[in-house]
Amino acid sequence: MGLAIAQENNMGLMRRNCSMKRVFLILAGLLAIHIVVMTLFDIYRPPLTDFPDNEPGYGDCPACITRHPRKSNCKGCFPIAYPNILNNGKMCETGKSLDFMILIASEPEHVKHREAIRDSWVSKNAKYENVTFKYAFIMGLDHSNNTANANVLTEADTSNDIIQYNFVEHFRNDTIKGVLALNWAVQFCQNANILIKVDDDVFLNIPNLKDTLDKTPLDKTVAGHWLASRGPVRTEKSKAYVPYSYFPESSLPEYISSSMYLMTYETAVEVVKTVPDTPFFHLEGVYISFVIHKIGYGVKQLDGFNNFQVHPNPQYYCSCLTTSQELEPEDVTMIWDGMRLAGCTEQRVRCKTSYTPYIDVTWCRYWWWRHTIWLIAKWTFIITMCINIPLGGLLNYLGSRGVYLNALHKALYLGDTDGLVEHAKDGRSLRDIVSSNPPTLIKNV
Incomplete structure (x- = not known):
């Protein structure tokens, strides 16, 4: 009897080991196949060509990408000369110095994004302590939705916070939008100390930003989420695709994520002066960094800046986070409501916990690692289930036949x-x- 039980236990252990080894071998095999396929794709694919001539937003230069390599210097090749549809040039005429002028990149169709932002972190009800700012939404024209373009004019009459230029909205024209935003602010917001460009899918924690900048002056830099020098993306389906014919160099300079970056007014003046003589590049963050390096300035990482979506925990947002991106309008509203309940919408709050008197940098890092490990565990489980369940079903089906x-x-x-x-x-x-x-x-x- 005892021998039979031992044999059965032995067999159960063998089955489990077999199952675990099978899963591991399958995952390893899939990874190996992926690596081989991508390697062969890189080696044997045909020469990369230019962006399609019929891409929206490429009807005229400088936004068009030619089949000639991008020059490192030029004279007057990128004029900032797009007609203004909505100006609101008197927005900054308050007679007071502004800490921030926030330039929010939007699109005509993103009505809900703008509403969520107006009701949250730029709301008039958000009474930030010792912070003065103005904001404006910057956008072009939707090439396929005239109704959305017309609705923008109606929205602007009500909100008085929209600046619109006559260029086609397209992700490869984001550089144009960013440059036009800085150019507008340099002309009309000379009383602003710092200019901030941010996308409309970003949550910006203004009290935390002010607290960070009080400790980390910008000086002659553009700051945000810093990205190290890396090779250009050569995958044609990627939004960050860079053709060999346009930029044959093997690496890009260190640069700042385009989702949010900031600079002093004085630095912005130098950027606007240098743009016309700096050849266009369709990745906004890279282009701004090209200009900054050409001036002789640098790029800087700021604490709490992220170029990804962060888990919406109110304590983490209150104490550690300055930006989170890729958010839907309802996410922005949820984060703001959570912060309001936590009492940190007016100033940075060091939330108390059961194991530390206040949330410091160490706690922020702990929370970040905890969230990262949770994401890894979640996706590992999902991928394992996606493989194991069909595989088990297949083996059972074959056995039944x-x-x-x-x-x-x-x-x-x-x-x-x-x-x-x-x-x-x-x-x-x-x-x-x-x-x-x-x-x-x-x-x-």
């Missing part, structure tokens, strides 16, 4: 474990058993 991959599959499906136990008693490992039964389809007769 009397078809088996090998003798081990047949024995496990039929519950005929006597032979496997005998092999184990003889000192043979599970690997020996499997290797002696190669994966040949066996038809049960």
Whole structure:
């Protein structure tokens, strides 16, 4: 009796080991296939061409990408000369010095994004302590939705916070939008100390930003989420695609994420002066960094800046976070409501916890790592289930039809474990058993 129980336990352990090894081998095999396919794609793919001539937003230069390599210098090749549809040039005429002029890049169709921002972090009800700012939404024209373009004019009459230029909205024209925003602010917001460009899918924690800048002056830099020098993306389907024919160099300079960056007014003046003589580049963050490096200034990472979506925990947002991006309008509203309940919408709050008197940099890092580990665990579980469930179903289906991959599959499906136990008693490992039964389809007769 005891021997039978031991044999059964032995067999259960062998089955579990077999299942775990099978999952690992499948994952390793898929990874190997992916690496081989991508390597072959890079080696044997045809030469990359220019962006399609009929892409929206490329009807005229400088936004068009030619088939000639991008020059490092030029004279007057990128004029900032797009007609203004909505100006609101008197927005900054308050007679007071502004800490921030916030330039929010939007699109005509993003009505809900603008409403969520107006009701949250730029709301008139958000009474920030010791912070003065103005904001404006910057956008072009939708090339395929005249209704949305017309609705913008109506919205502007009500909100008085929209600046619109006559250029086509397209993600490859984001550089144009960013440059026009800085140019507008340099002309009309000379009383602003710092200019901030931010996308409309970003949540900006203004009290935390003010607290960070009080400790970390900008000086002659553009600051935000810093990205190290890296090679251009050569995958044609990517939004960050850079053709060889346009930029043949092997690496880009260190740059700032375009989702949000900021600079002093004085630095912005130098940027606007330098733009006309700096050849266009369709990735906004890279282009701004090209200009900054050309001036002789630098780029800087600021604490709390992220170029990804951060888990919306109110304590983390109150104490650690300055920006989070890729947010839907309802996410922005939810974050703001959570921060309001936590009492940190007016100033930075060091939330108390059960294990530390206040949330400091160490706690912020701990929370970040905890969230990262949670994401890894979540996606590992999802991927494992996506592989194991179909695989288990396939093996069961084959077994029900009397078809088996090998003798081990047949024995496990039929519950005929006597032979496997005998092999184990003889000192043979599970690997020996499997290797002696190669994966040949066996038809049960």
